[in-house]
Amino acid sequence: MDTQQLKLLAGLVRSLLQPSHPSLNHGQALDLIAALPGLRNWPEVIAFPDRVAATELDTTSTGRLVFRLKKRCAVDMTPQELLTALSPPGVVVPRSAPHIWPTGPTPGVYLTTSQDAINALLEAYEDATDGALIYAERAGSQWGSSIDLGEYGLWSSGLDRVPSGTLLIVGPLELDQQSWNDTADRLEMACNHALTSGHRIAVLLDTPTPETLHEDVRLMVMSRPNHTDEETALVGVVTEDGELEPRTPFARPWPTIELVSTPATTDTVPxxxxxxxxxxxxxxxxxxxxxxxxxxxxxxxxxxxxxxxxxxxxxxxxxxxxxxxxxxxxxxxxxxxxxxxxxxxxxxxxxxxxxxxxxxxxxxxxxxxxxxxxxxxxxxxxxxxxxxxxxxxxxxxxxxxxxxxxxxxxxxxxxxxxxxxxxxxxxxxxxxxxxxxxxxxxxxxxxxxxxxxxxxxxxxxxxxxxxxxxxxxxxxxxxxxxxxxxxxxxxxxxxxxxxxxxxxxxx
Structure with a gap:
């Protein structure tokens, strides 16, 4: 990339912001676009041409611009959405490889009912990424390289700036009537992170019916208000060996109900x-x-x-x-x-x-x-x-x-x-x-x-x-x-x- 390309992209950003920020001028747009190469303003773009030349238009660079747009202009977009908006018309923008562990498993949501499987995954991830950071709830917060997601969990605002492909550990989550809606909300948010940020998310669940876990999870995600396509982030399982393994199809038909005659009587009714x-x-x-x-x-x-x-x-x-x-x-x-x-x-x-x-x-x-x-x-x-x-x-x-x-x-x-x-x-x-x-x-x-x-x-x-x-x-x-x-x-x-x-x- 060169400075001329950055100027053209600055014009696109200015047009993109025109409806909500009509007073944004060209100089301000140039300072915004400087986020792509990781620079603070346009004078730094002129001062560091080598930095500009090494920049590619991908979700990593647009992630930096997304943060600047949100902070300075209160515009909220995902890196993938902004990459699509800045790409030439008619060009299909492929998802780039994850920044962390680019040759690893497909980003998405993976399920398990075993804490041992989570522990094995943490070890496998550490070996594969040479100790990359992990963001975890209680199921993984004991690991040495884990950062506790804390009170806000998956709603922590800082997760938007975590490199794609990062491992997130969620849970343990419970499947019962009391927890059903809360667990469904957290699964939906996990799917959103996987789709918008390209993270790998392992979820530890506790259910009375592990044989229908995947069907229940798909039902939960699809039943959320304003549902769109979040369930497409549901990918597979965490094996006991700590592998993130796809499951195709993720959810299968419900088991056939076996009709059993009840031993109930009316003897206890007055x-x-x-x-x-x-x-x-x-x-x-x-x-x-x-x-x-x-x-x-x-x-x-x-x-x-x-x-x-x-x-x-x-x-x-x-x-x-x-x-x-x-x-x-x-x-x-x-x-x-x-x-x-x-x-x-x-x-x-x-x-x-x-x-x-x-x-x-x-x-x-x-x-x-x-x-x-x-x-x-x-x-x-x-x-x-x-x-x-x-x-x-x-x-x-x-x-x-x-x-x-x-x-x-x-x-x-x-x-x-x-x-x-x-x-x-x-x-x-x-x-x-x-x-x-x-x-x-x-x-x-x-x-x-x-x-x-x-x-x-x-x-x-x-x-x-x-x-x-x-x-x-x-x-x-x-x-x-x-x-x-x-x-x-x-x-x-x-x-x-x-x-x-x-x-x-x-x-």
């Missing part, structure tokens, strides 16, 4: 609940089904959830969703056998994409917007703590509740809760039940309005059942208080009964 639930579910293929229990435990309402499988076989294959990664994973399996036998998948999105249409989820780690969206075509079933239907609903809608003009209540098929109370001769169950029957719920926008609606439209009311038990002497007030430890209404209920009893005695 008789007053069984008939209305069976009737409500007979004609419904989709929606949200909520169960609650007054017992405070890790899987509240899970017995009713398991029993619902026997009432919903017509809705399609069933799967259970992993809510989060526990420090004690064994607790995920402290559930009825009918639920233990179901596939344990990382998210509602993944299960739905594979063809499952009955999805058992945990509302504590699921956004209401997801229930509204997937409740259109699938049956979503959950258990939660709650001694009354409004308490169960509020717990299920804790992460949002409205999407445009649709509310979670519009997807509800039924809400049922049970409370077990100690009696003089054993135990008895008090039930609360709401069944949707086409009521107009579009005008209900506040939680107070929803609460009042649910209370007013119940088919079974715990107050009536409890009053009968108290009147007959089957249960005591102390037993009732113990069975409803977190109910705001139980104190008021018992106080009102005491007042009525006192009034009756005085008259």
């Amino acid at each position: 008789p007053p609940l069984l008939h209305p639930l069976r009737a409500a579910l007979a004609e419904r293929m989709s929606g949200v089904l909520l169960f609650g229990s007054g017992e405070i435990k890790d899987h509240s309402g899970i017995e009713l959830v398991a029993a619902s499988l026997a009432l919903t076989e017509h809705c399609g294959p069933a799967a259970r969703i992993m809510p989060r990664h526990r420090s004690t994973p064994s607790k995920d399996w402290d559930v009825p056998e009918a639920i233990r036998q179901l596939p344990f998948l990382p998210s509602i999105e993944s299960a739905y994409a594979q063809g499952y249409r009955r999805l058992i989820y945990n509302p504590g780690y699921t956004r209401a917007e997801q229930l509204i969206e997937y409740g259109k075509d699938a049956l979503l079933i959950s258990g939660w703590y709650g001694s009354e239907v409004s308490q169960v609903f509020m717990g299920s809608a804790r992460h949002g509740g409205m999407k445009e003009e649709e509310s979670l209540l519009s997807r509800i098929i039924a809400i049922a809760s049970t409370v077990t109370i100690t009696t003089s001769d054993g135990e008895t169950v008090v039930a609360d039940l709401f069944v949707a029957n086409g009521q107009d719920v579009g005008a209900l926008k506040k939680f107070k309005e929803v609460d009042e609606f649910l209370v007013a439209h119940r088919l079974l009311r715990w107050e009536e059942e409890l009053a009968h038990l108290l009147d007959t002497g089957a249960v005591t007030s102390d037993a009732v208080k113990e069975a409803f430890p977190r109910s705001h209404g139980i104190g008021t209920f018992l106080d009102e009964r005491a007042k009525l009893k006192k009034t009756a005695e005085t008259t």
Whole structure:
């Protein structure tokens, strides 16, 4: 390259900036274009002709100009985009070889579930590049030549200035319902870095279904808002030997669902609940089904959830969703056998994409917007703590509740809760039940309005059942208080009964 070529390129830059910077003059454009040979201004271009002569128009030189344009003119472009803009019309601009390890693997995103594979890759990369720097999250930050990506991770602004072909280590990332969106955002950003900067990015993931990891990752990237072609950066895997190996095709068809008859029965459903639930579910293929229990435990309402499988076989294959990664994973399996036998998948999105249409989820780690969206075509079933239907609903809608003009209540098929109370001769169950029957719920926008609606439209009311038990002497007030430890209404209920009893005695 010579100074005349730089002058022509300065004119192109000036034209490129004209819409946003109409006052940019020729001298300023010359100072900007001096970034291509790595010089500060045009006088230095004149002073160092050898430096100019050694300059080539590639992503390395345009990377320097990109930085200067962003700093001085607030113009944000990638080195590849600027290279295309400065190249002659009609010329197809090939991607240049990576600056780091130019003969190495194709830049892109590579996946693994093994920390040992990441460790082997770090060693192989160091040998191949003679100790080039690595930018890493926790999965690779222990390596001697690693620079910790820190709090901002892949969003660190300095990554835009890292030489192409550099190795980035991301993770560990978790695939579960709680982490699904955050992990998807980070995978999308990894793809963007691979496409725009030509980096090699190794991602360590933790998933309950490693056999469908690549399909899940592709689904995550393609489901991001404003998606374009980011998934084209998904290249392959990190082998146990530390090699970045292409996988063709990267994602394959989902495995065929094997239909297995469920051992679930309705034995655990109290008789007053069984008939209305069976009737409500007979004609419904989709929606949200909520169960609650007054017992405070890790899987509240899970017995009713398991029993619902026997009432919903017509809705399609069933799967259970992993809510989060526990420090004690064994607790995920402290559930009825009918639920233990179901596939344990990382998210509602993944299960739905594979063809499952009955999805058992945990509302504590699921956004209401997801229930509204997937409740259109699938049956979503959950258990939660709650001694009354409004308490169960509020717990299920804790992460949002409205999407445009649709509310979670519009997807509800039924809400049922049970409370077990100690009696003089054993135990008895008090039930609360709401069944949707086409009521107009579009005008209900506040939680107070929803609460009042649910209370007013119940088919079974715990107050009536409890009053009968108290009147007959089957249960005591102390037993009732113990069975409803977190109910705001139980104190008021018992106080009102005491007042009525006192009034009756005085008259």
